[in-house]
Amino acid sequence: MTKNKTNFKHISESQLMITELMLPSHSNFSGKIHGGHILNLMDQIAFACASKHSGYYCVTASVNKVDFLNPIEVGELLTLKASVNYTGRTSMVVGLRVTSENIRTGKIKHCNSSYFTMVAKDDDGKSVPVPGIILTSEESIRRFARSIVRQQHSKKRTSRFNEESFNMEEYMHLFEDSNSKIELK
Template sequence: MSFKSISDSQITLTQLMLPSHSNFSGKIHGGYILNLMDQVAFACASKHSGEYCVTASVNRVDFLNPIEVGELVTLKASINYTGRTSMVVGVRVESENIQTGVRKHCNSSYFTMVAKGDDGKKVEVPGLILNDLDGIRRFARSITRQEQSKKRVKSFTPEEFIAEEYLELIKEQNAQVNL
């Protein structure tokens, strides 16, 4: 099995935000940013694996700060985790006001990408060389996130879900239960 360092596949993309990228409120459309994030995650995963990659899932997308027309947006992507055929790519989005130099953290997200061979079947990816504490932290966090996701999915399957355990919680929300 082969291994690659995190720095071997890191990608940085910077783009000027144009009026054509904006929504009705004059801010950059979130869907446009998601598209850029998916592109940079694809590039990073493909560079690491040496294969065509597809997006399997996106974990948690929070838009922290709006992006204005005329700002530079920089997307940074790196491999946080490698499985047998999948990789978790961490993507960080920052905007910069060209005139003032003020930078804002706008979004961070995690894309699970799967490597595919020419026949469209999953192929094994190189492992990841972890050579600093940040890399170890990100790899461990990805493992924990996967375990939490599996537990969450299992507890909410129709076979495992117990509604009575959630009724009091739901009553505190903006919902009305009529059973």
């Protein structure tokens, strides 16, 4: 594979879209499309988008919140769109949007959106630098900034609930109206 020699790429150079007909074999016991199948497709397009941008094989480092907003029916067309929203030194955040279309009515539903953090790897499995992205619109700047803020919040969450620094008393009020029972020994 030819490695990219430039330092920056336009977002449009790696954007991808796939559309797939949802078949009965993709459904769960309730007759809707299985969430695991959707996640698999999301991971595939995130991989392809990140690999196309970086010129390297990429692995999924994390997935930020997947909410299934609307059920997907057998016979609908599922469309997944992927775009690099953020580039770090060796990682990229790929934004995904999933919609389904009823072929008979033409009605389109937003099914979910998510952010996959992908890391570029060389042939030895070592992380390698990726090209940056060229931001050409207010929307691309918003997405890049949102990724930075999301990373900062993630670091705060991780440190706040670290086993060594967690202070149980600070959080006891959260259990007042919860469906839980505390029996400390």
